[in-house]
Amino acid sequence: MDEIVKAALKKWPNVPACRGWLALDARGQWYMRDERIQAAGPFPQVKGSRITHDKLREFIHRNYEADERGQWYFQNGPQRVYVELESTPWVWRVRSRGPGQPPAVSSHTGRDVAEVRESLLDEAGRLYLVTDLGPGLVHSQDMHDAAQAIEEGWWQPQDVRAADLPGRYGYVLSPQAAEASLRASG
Template sequence: MDASVEAALRKWPSVPACRGWLGLDARGDWYLRDDACQAAGRFPQPKGSRLEHAGLIAFIGRNYAVDADGAWFFQNGPQRVYVELEAAPWVLGVQAGPDGGWIVQTHTGLDAGPVRQAWSDEQGRLFLDTPLGLGLVRSADMHAAADALEAGRWPLAEIRHAALLQAHGLCLSPQAAASGA
């Protein structure tokens, strides 16, 4: 977490959390969701306005974390901004590595570490369990991920998406959870 964020938390420890205003889609893109967008429906339909400012995206990525209830948030100074997730908290890029292995990185640019397990859900999406947690493989990187699976490098199982989220203690919609929906 950025030092400026930690200082703001010490200075203003009781700022109310914000819910529903930020979303992360299955491609690893962040979306700002204003009142009108939120009133039109739950994330990801409609998504909202895609964030494009590189500095803001990097700041969100550096200050992205999970709470004890499995809800992901971006710590924006003293305010916790909960994130509406389309499929998983991490969106993963997969590339063949120079040593014959595979490089797995998050949408925030972190090295995800070695893959412990792979799952395919009822929609055919591929999820990986890494030391950072559960992530969805970007559709653009499915070819490299398929090569890893075919090489027997990652154990693969089938699972329903809801069961996968439950097994990992994840909350896709902190706004819905807070409202009891």
């Protein structure tokens, strides 16, 4: 977390969290979702405006983490901005290092993976890796290198239902919906 963010948290410790305004799609792209977009429908059916500003994306990447309930957020100064997830909290980029070498895996935020612990294949043929950073979906553009890793025996995917992943790995797809449900139940 950036030092400036830590300082803002100390200075303003009780800023309310923000939900529904930031989203991450299955290709590792960030989206801003203003009130009009949120009213038009849930993510990812209605995505919003893709964030293309490099410095803003880098700031989000450095300050992206999960809370104790498995809700992922971006710490924006003193405010937590919870993230709506299309699929998983991480989107993996996979690069072949050549025959006989394990593939390089990094997150959509640029963090390197030290260890792939599991590989999973869902009912739609999407490949997931569970790593030392947590669970994530392999980027669709990297399936050639991922398939090579499977063929070389680096990963042995097990079948999984995509809908089971959040419960199995302890993350929340929609913090906004979770908060609304919590408030409705009293």
